[in-house]
Amino acid sequence: MESISAINSQFPHWFPETYKRFSGNASALPVDQNELLALIAPGRVVVASATDDGNADPQGEFLSYLGAARVYALYGLGDTGLPSTSWPPTAGKSFRGPGMSYHLRSGGHGLEDADWDNYLGTDLFER
Known part of the structure; x- marks a missing residue:
């Protein structure tokens, strides 16, 4: 599974800058995919x-x-x-x-x- 750190590094244009603060800390995300x-x-x-x-x-x-x-x-x-x-x-x-x-x-x-x-x-x- 692709990590938030990897996706922020490889595809920085897919998400806003604020998403980077969740690299290595997915449990801190305020919402989940569902x-x-x-x-x-x-x-x-x-x-x-x-x-x-x-x-x-x-x-x-x-x-x-x-x-x-x-x-x-x-x-x-x-x-x-x-x-x-x-x-x-x-x-x-x-x-x-x-x-x-x-x-x-x-x-x-x-x-x-x-x-x-x-x-x-x-x-x-x-x-």
């Missing part, structure tokens, strides 16, 4: 992961997706579309609820042709 995803509600959120993406932490993304469902439920949109809350879900299959969509593909970091086919050729992003 809370950031929940801020999108009631808009559709789509989480796409890859099984071997060590930078992005696919299991953490999955858990954040599940955690955000509680806020989506306040809008009547809490169904994640997943058949189970157990990790890992089936790779290569898309899951769609009324306000949330999730996809886990096999492989590593990056975007592949199959990803684009999935994003553009399915209803993951449709309201």
Whole structure:
């Protein structure tokens, strides 16, 4: 999993300067990923992961997706579309609820042709 220190060093343009104070101190962050995803509600959120993406932490993304469902439920949109809350879900299959969509593909970091086919050729992003 990519650390805050590493991401601040390698991609300093991705975050504001204030993010640097959390390098080596992730537990001091005022919010977690599930809370950031929940801020999108009631808009559709789509989480796409890859099984071997060590930078992005696919299991953490999955858990954040599940955690955000509680806020989506306040809008009547809490169904994640997943058949189970157990990790890992089936790779290569898309899951769609009324306000949330999730996809886990096999492989590593990056975007592949199959990803684009999935994003553009399915209803993951449709309201």
